[in-house]
Amino acid sequence: xxxxxxxxxxxxxxxxxxxxxxxxxxxxxxxxxxxxxxxxxxxxxxxxxxxxxxxxxxxxxxxxxxxxxxxxxxxxxxxxxxxxxxxxxxxxxxxxxxxxxxxxxxxxxxxxxxxxxxxxxxxxxxxxxxxxxxxxxxxxxxxxxxxxxxxxxxxxxxxxxxxxxxxxxxxxxxxxxxxxxxxxxxxxxxxxxxxxxxxxxxxxxxxxxxxxxxxx
Amino acid sequence: xxxxxxxxxxxxxxxxxxxxxxxxxxxxxxxxxxxxxxxxxxxxxxxxxxxxxxxxxxxxxxxxxxxxxxxxxxxxxxxxxxxxxxxxxxxxxxxxxxxxxxxxxxxxxxxxxxxxxxxxxxxxxxxxxxxxxxxxxxxxxxxxxxxxxxxxxxxxxxxxxxxxxxxxxxxxxxxxxxxxxxxxxxxxxxxxxxxxxxxxxxxxxxxxxxxxxxxxxxxxxxxxxxxxxxxxxxxxxxxxxxxxxxxxxxxxxxxxxxxxxxxxxxxxxxxxxxxxxxxxxxxxxxxxxxxxxxxxxxxxxxxxxxxxxxxxxxxxxxxxxxxxxxxxxxxxxxxxxxxxxxxxxxxxxxxxxxxxxxxxxxxxxxxxxxxxxxxxxxxxxxxxxxxxxxxxxxxxxxxxxxxxxxxxxxxxxxxxxxxxxxxxxxxxxxxxxxxxxxxxxxxxxx
Numbered sequence: 001x002x003x004x005x006x007x008x009x010x011x012x013x014x015x016x017x018x019x020x021x022x023x024x025x026x027x028x029x030x031x032x033x034x035x036x037x038x039x040x041x042x043x044x045x046x047x048x049x050x051x052x053x054x055x056x057x058x059x060x061x062x063x064x065x066x067x068x069x070x071x072x073x074x075x076x077x078x079x080x081x082x083x084x085x086x087x088x089x090x091x092x093x094x095x096x097x098x099x100x101x102x103x104x105x106x107x108x109x110x111x112x113x114x115x116x117x118x119x120x121x122x123x124x125x126x127x128x129x130x131x132x133x134x135x136x137x138x139x140x141x142x143x144x145x146x147x148x149x150x151x152x153x154x155x156x157x158x159x160x161x162x163x164x165x166x167x168x169x170x171x172x173x174x175x176x177x178x179x180x181x182x183x184x185x186x187x188x189x190x191x192x193x194x195x196x197x198x199x200x201x202x203x204x205x206x207x208x209x210x211x212x213x214x215x216x
Numbered sequence: 217x218x219x220x221x222x223x224x225x226x227x228x229x230x231x232x233x234x235x236x237x238x239x240x241x242x243x244x245x246x247x248x249x250x251x252x253x254x255x256x257x258x259x260x261x262x263x264x265x266x267x268x269x270x271x272x273x274x275x276x277x278x279x280x281x282x283x284x285x286x287x288x289x290x291x292x293x294x295x296x297x298x299x300x301x302x303x304x305x306x307x308x309x310x311x312x313x314x315x316x317x318x319x320x321x322x323x324x325x326x327x328x329x330x331x332x333x334x335x336x337x338x339x340x341x342x343x344x345x346x347x348x349x350x351x352x353x354x355x356x357x358x359x360x361x362x363x364x365x366x367x368x369x370x371x372x373x374x375x376x377x378x379x380x381x382x383x384x385x386x387x388x389x390x391x392x393x394x395x396x397x398x399x400x401x402x403x404x405x406x407x408x409x410x411x412x413x414x415x416x417x418x419x420x421x422x423x424x425x426x427x428x429x430x431x432x433x434x435x436x437x438x439x440x441x442x443x444x445x446x447x448x449x450x451x452x453x454x455x456x457x458x459x460x461x462x463x464x465x466x467x468x469x470x471x472x473x474x475x476x477x478x479x480x481x482x483x484x485x486x487x488x489x490x491x492x493x494x495x496x497x498x499x500x501x502x503x504x505x506x507x508x509x510x511x512x513x514x515x516x517x518x519x520x521x522x523x524x525x526x527x528x529x530x531x532x533x534x535x536x537x538x539x540x541x542x543x544x545x546x547x548x549x550x551x552x553x554x555x556x557x558x559x560x561x562x563x564x565x566x567x568x569x570x571x572x573x574x575x576x577x578x579x580x581x582x583x584x585x586x587x588x589x590x591x592x593x594x595x596x597x598x599x600x601x602x603x604x605x606x607x608x609x610x611x612x613x614x615x616x617x618x619x620x621x622x623x624x625x626x627x628x629x630x631x632x633x634x635x636x637x638x639x640x641x642x643x644x645x646x647x648x649x650x651x652x653x654x655x656x657x658x659x660x661x662x
Binding site for chain 2: 099146173
């Protein structure tokens with residue numbers, strides 16, 4: 001199970017950092033649902049990744065979500081006040097991921113997104129330090145609003161797989177006419193290793209990834 | 217799988233399935249190759265002796281497939297109606313796995329058994345270009361065979377192929393390349409894979425959730441994870457099918473499983489959603505497959521009811537009769553705009569962020585909404601199924617579990633072809649013909 005350190009809402013105008021840490025050894029889920037490393041060593045360091053949200057945008061952090069598969073999803077919203085639309089940033093980490101990365105992500109993304117959509121980019125990236133594989137994706141789509149109006153919009157994504165098989169995924173999207181404010185492309189492109197090692201706090205067995213929000 | 221087939225000049229890693237090492241195989245084959253060439257490669261007894269010699273180099277290396285044969289049972293066709301889709305699957309039974317290869321069989325609606333070999337990795341020769349490129353990044357290929365014998369022969373030949381390839385590369389004279397199959401006794405035919413597949417690992421499809429969330433703040437919590445992606449050859453143009461697990465909450469809102477059920481070994485059931493897209497990305501067909509402990513309204517007792525599917529959402533748990541173990545498969549053609557809109561509405565109501573360019577309900581139900589209150593669009597979809605909408609069908613299978621002494625009965629879910637039943641065979645199938653109700657059309661005895 002992930003160890004999550006909630007940081008609360010990101011204050012407006014401040015830089016938000018999301019740190020994704022992943023440990024090297026393969027995780028072994030125990031019957032209690034907690035996660036430890038194969039060797040059982042506590043405090044094994046991992047590699048941290050972070051991205052930044054534009055300081056002036058005013059993204060608001062929503063409550064964390066733990067999915068049925070145990071993944072942690074964090075989301076930041078920036079309401080635009082037009083028929084419920086907004087810019088959105090979703091970040092997730094999923095430990096002990098056993099899927100065919102990156103083939104399945106590329107195939108699913110490229111399958112279809114509707115007749116008004118166009119896959120602009122859907123390809124592997126040279127993995128950054130701390131990852132063994134990476135992909136980047138971009139989708140142009142038509143946003144259907146609740147008032148029946150439409151607007152062009154874009155989605156950007158990056159996904160990394162760590163040596164410990166933690167899948168890290170960052171997605172950002174928003175209408176084109178709000179791109180200057182929301183800057184979804186820049187948000188996703190900022191997902192990089194921090195150069196810092198991550199060690200699970202308290203000397204306990206390290207999680208295979210944690211999501212933390214905070215200010216620099 | 218370069219680790220298994222590559223030759224770097226150093227100590228060669230032991231192959232998982234291919235039997236003796238290439239070096240050891242070479243020593244034996246060089247000697248016997250001359251003998252075989254002399255004998256004209258025409259004496260079966262000599263070939264058998266050679267194989268015995270090779271296989272004795274490593275106990276068990278050339279043993280027959282470890283996947284045991286399991287009788288299918290005899291099936292008797294009672295009656296059936298035509299509107300069911302051609303690819304309706306009665307059940308798929310995964311028979312076993314040997315390293316990168318697995319064998320499964322699928323019985324279709326006509327009682328015909330199809331045999332499949334799945335292989336992690338592989339060359340993908342014959343697959344379309346997109347699938348071949350993806351194969352290099354992960355996933356595997358699946359090949360269909362007409363008979364169990366052909367499928368098992370393919371398993372053995374595939375497992376032995378890396379050694380023979382290495383031997384051929386090491387032999388400048390080319391003799392080993394020519395005699396290798398004869399010596400080995402297993403020839404890999406040039407059959408083309410039927411499809412490329414990639415395991416989803418229950419990974420999140422955040423792109424779909426993110427795209428949906430731009431339109432509204434509460435969208436997209438109905439997908440539990442990505443199950444699989446399959447690219448098939450289709451009619452010369454590869455189509456892509458994306459399989460998603462639904463969350464327990466979405467499954468409950470769909471009326472098939474009790475509210476509050478969760479994924480796991482004690483869950484009453486699981487729901488799998490798949491959409492097939494054509495090469496241009498247009499949705500062609502939606503399939504919702506649910507298996508587990510299903511409402512009895514779907515079972516034999518429902519034949520007298522005029523609105524079977526709609527009835528699933530009518531009553532609460534207090535009036536629910538006994539459930540039964542089985543599977544229901546709902547298929548809806550999406551090339552019809554009306555059905556596409558109807559289906560998209562229902563999925564969005566369930567919180568499933570697919571088909572974003574269709575439907576008129578961009579916002580899913582608020583968390584905590586009762587199934588009855590959230591069932592408007594689902595009810596319309598069910599009514600279309602009851603009314604016999606063209607391009608829509610429902611198939612229900614019931615399963616009678618068999619158990620060996622001391623073993624627990626179990627129903628397990630798989631992906632290739634749908635449901636994998638472990639240690640069980642279908643006892644009776646009920647085909648729900650839209651507009652006609654249930655038709656008991658096949659009976660199997662084991």
